[in-house]
Amino acid sequence: MNYPRVVIAGTQSGVGKTTISTGIMRAIALRGLDIQPYKVGPDYIDPAFHSFVTGNKSRNLDSWMLEEEVLVELFAKNSYNKTISIIEGVMGLYDGFGVEKDMGSTAHLSKILKAPVILVIDGSGMSSSAAAMALGYKLYDTDVNIMGVIVNNVSGEKHYELLKKAIEKDTGIKCFGYLKKNLNIKLESRHLGLVPSVEVKDLEKKLDELAKMVEETLDIDGIIRLANEACHLGEKNQKEPTRERIVNIGVALDKAFNFYYQDNLELLEELGANLVYFSPLKDKHLPQNLHGLYIGGGFPEIFAKELEENVEIRNEIKKASLIGMPIYAECGGLMFLANSITTLEDKKFKMVGIFNKDAIMTKRLQRFGYVYVNIDRACPISDGFDIVKAHEFHRSSLNGNKEEIYAYKVHKIRGNELQNTWQCGLVKNNTLGAYAHIHFYANKRLAKNFVNNCKIFKEKGSVKFEK
Secondary structure: OOOOEEEEEEOOOOOOHHHHHHHHHHHHHOOOOOEEEEEEOOOOHHHHHHHHHHOOOOEEEOOOOOOHHHHHHHHHHHHOOOOEEEEEOOOOOOOEEEOEOOOOOHHHHHHHOOOOEEEEEEOOOOOOHHHHHHHHHHHHOOOOOEEEEEEEEEOOHHHHHHHHHHHHHHHOOEEEEEEEOOHHHOOOEEOOEEOOHHHOOOHHHHHHHHHHHHHHHEOHHHHHHHHHOOOOOOOOOOOOOOOOOOEEEEEEOOOOEEEOOHHHHHHHHHOOEEEEEEOOOOOOOOOOOEOEEEEOEEOOOOOHHHHHHOHHHHHHHHHHHHOOOOEEEEOHHHHHHOOEEEOOOOOEEEOOOOOOEEEEEOOOOOEEEEEEEEEOOOEOOEOOOEEEEEEEEEOEEEEEOOOOEEEEEEEEEEOOEEEEEEEEEEEEOOEEEEOOEEOHHHOHHHHHHHHHHHHHHHHOOOEOOOO
């Protein structure tokens, strides 16, 4: 199939990829087209904006964590019958794992999917130098199909026309328009990323203004044509097996916990899980007849007071752990299952208390980047013999009892050198809490094991919590 598609890449982080990608998606969605959005790399916040503006769940495409054939399979599956796929890049076009441009970079992903690339550059304070920049990116890897440029942060139309003339004359790359500086559409940041869409005030108003700007100064029709000119990607089997829902897995989803790979959730469903969503912030009780819990990442420290006040659901989650229900928690979910969270303001709030640890927020990143996880102990997602590529990004650390049991040995590697190794993956009862974010398609055994352990728990008898 053709799978109309285009990659929106940047020269570097902070150049405006998310603003421009989201604006393009919004403008195309307002035309009534069915868009499948994607984000390159291990990001949760940008995809939430994509999902909000398109009405379709954004997906992550990570060429370090996932094999090439898996990426093509997921792309074809999720783009099937969609009018157009918009893929937002990560960092700079060639930034990947270490200095390997063909490992985890936007450029690498664009080559795997044979997708045309539009490069976003910051035009502030430049004229002909913009052409030199665009040409450098084009020549650095001629297998990357850079077909267009969008110029951000220009002073006005005359400035853009100057840049456009230089770029098109000296590089042969078409310019698809520009955006002027506008503080009204600026999205706030937190921890080197955007504030999640669920926390943004007046988001609809910001997006409407952004879409208006994009329609006025970007060639949306030209971008759609470019996407439709993408080469044939190959025929894929789109028929999905119908599976009976054999277990009920509660998934925490609210402002505090919303970091999930959509493909993870859908893989659990394909393996027989009925996902039942609940809010640790608002719901006083867990859903009935659960056989497992999945608590993803997020910013529990921002909502620590509300989480502490919801004593009822915290007690039920702890009880679920004590009776052996399989519970899998990542990053923010791990913090929630600790004894407490201490914020940057040095305020301490009680949490679930499964693990005899305290989560302490710090002013700097504790772990950041890709890791290898060796799971060497039985836990809800493994029988103790699994290795998986994963990603960590957190500013908290765990203090407390050193006698806890760990399931993970985590390895940080750069190039071919082992940088560091540490323990993670706390295990207690049938509960696993870890900082590493795992994409289940990096090792599908983990998802299968989780569903199977939930099935074993179900066979022992469903648990009903008193209300």
